Amino acid sequence: MSRTSLVMIGVSTGGPPTLKELFGALPALDAAFVIVLHITPEMDYRIAQGLDQVASMPVTLARHGEYLRPGHVYLAPGGVHLKLEGNQKVVLCKGARVNYVAPSVDVAMQSLTRPLWGKLVGIVLTGMGKDGAEGLRHLKSLGGLTMAQDQKSSVIYGMPKAALQTGAVDLVLPPRGIADKLVKLFPPLPVPLSKAT
Amino acid sequence: MPKRVMIVDDNEYVRLSVEIICESVELELASAASGEECLRQLEAGFSGVILMDIMMPEMDGWDTIRQIVARGLYPGNVIVMLTGMGEPDAKMDGVQEYVTDYLTKPFGPDQLIESLQYYLSLLQGGGDGDE
Numbered sequence: 001m002s003r004t005s006l007v008m009i010g011v012s013t014g015g016p017p018t019l020k021e022l023f024g025a026l027p028a029l030d031a032a033f034v035i036v037l038h039i040t041p042e043m044d045y046r047i048a049q050g051l052d053q054v055a056s057m058p059v060t061l062a063r064h065g066e067y068l069r070p071g072h073v074y075l076a077p078g079g080v081h082l083k084l085e086g087n088q089k090v091v092l093c094k095g096a097r098v099n100y101v102a103p104s105v106d107v108a109m110q111s112l113t114r115p116l117w118g119k120l121v122g123i124v125l126t127g128m129g130k131d132g133a134e135g136l137r138h139l140k141s142l143g144g145l146t147m148a149q150d151q152k153s154s155v156i157y158g159m160p161k162a163a164l165q166t167g168a169v170d171l172v173l174p175p176r177g178i179a180d181k182l183v184k185l186f187p188p189l190p191v192p193l194s195k196a197t
Numbered sequence: 198m199p200k201r202v203m204i205v206d207d208n209e210y211v212r213l214s215v216e217i218i219c220e221s222v223e224l225e226l227a228s229a230a231s232g233e234e235c236l237r238q239l240e241a242g243f244s245g246v247i248l249m250d251i252m253m254p255e256m257d258g259w260d261t262i263r264q265i266v267a268r269g270l271y272p273g274n275v276i277v278m279l280t281g282m283g284e285p286d287a288k289m290d291g292v293q294e295y296v297t298d299y300l301t302k303p304f305g306p307d308q309l310i311e312s313l314q315y316y317l318s319l320l321q322g323g324g325d326g327d328e
Contacts, residue, residue: 012293013278013289013293013297013298013299014298015297015298016297016298016315016316016319017298017312017315020315038294039294040271040294040295042271042273043275043297043319046319046320049319050315050318050319078294097291100290100291100293101293101294127293128289128290128293128296129289129290129293155298155299156299
């Protein structure tokens with residue numbers, strides 16, 4: 001069983017610049033990062049590539065069947081739902097939209113199960129609607145640490161607000177504060193060769 | 198490669214402001230005073246970053262996006278919404294995945310330029326996404 005720690009991030013409108021700010025402030029860390037951004041298949045690869053340019057960790061589109069690795073960032077592709085089997089294996093599946101969207105943050109977060117072998121962190125960032133609120137509540141019930149973006153720094157304070165209203169949010173922070181917290185939670189990793197300049 | 202931007206806003210002052218800002222950094226700007234005009238320009242081949250006002254008479258920003266998607270005109274474009282409202286709009290349900298960002302009016306030139314350049318770089322550098 002993998003001991004890889006996992007950080008799952010849900011985000012929608014205003015996501016690209018917010019993710020850029022968050023990952024631009026993060027060194028390579030000993031955790032796998034999964035981002036569920038409401039995005040179309042036409043834009044997902046471009047968003048991943050744009051984020052890869054500013055992040056210390058490699059950012060790729062999640063592929064069906066791959067296992068998460070620490071120090072890597074995986075973006076859920078547009079148009080399908082992402083689930084994690086055993087909290088570590090990517091499963092991409094077609095299905096009805098949930099909360100009007102696919103991929104849905106709730107679907108991804110609610111696919112997580114016990115036992116947890118590493119640390120688990122769930123984060124809901126800027127976005128319209130309420131996707132991610134139930135997922136974050138589930139993640140909290142598993143023993144994870146939960147964070148929501150603060151109102152002031154949110155482009156749209158919909159998803160973080162809905163998450164907060166569940167009562168399952170541990171910390172409310174701006175992107176920089178979230179980055180600082182993650183740095184304290186996870187030990188650093190050497191910068192991957194693909195990122196070394 | 199052209200660095201193209203389209204402003205879709207019924208307010209002439211906003212269109213003019215965006216035009217001045219784009220000119221200052223040599224971005225090519227298309228201007229549309231309505232959703233219908235935006236659709237015509239997309240059907241004529243526009244591709245780039247679309248700055249879309251929400252509150253417009255007849256066809257508002259959300260309905261314009263629904264038409265863009267229904268007519269197959271979305272690929273090759275990034276949509277950034279412009280709004281003067283502080284609160285999210287329930288009409289966004291079902292189309293939020295097509296809205297990459299949100300700018301609140303009034304926005305500063307630096308903020309607009311930074312957004313435009315970032316999204317144009319994504320459009321120009323992202324390949325076709327096939328793997």
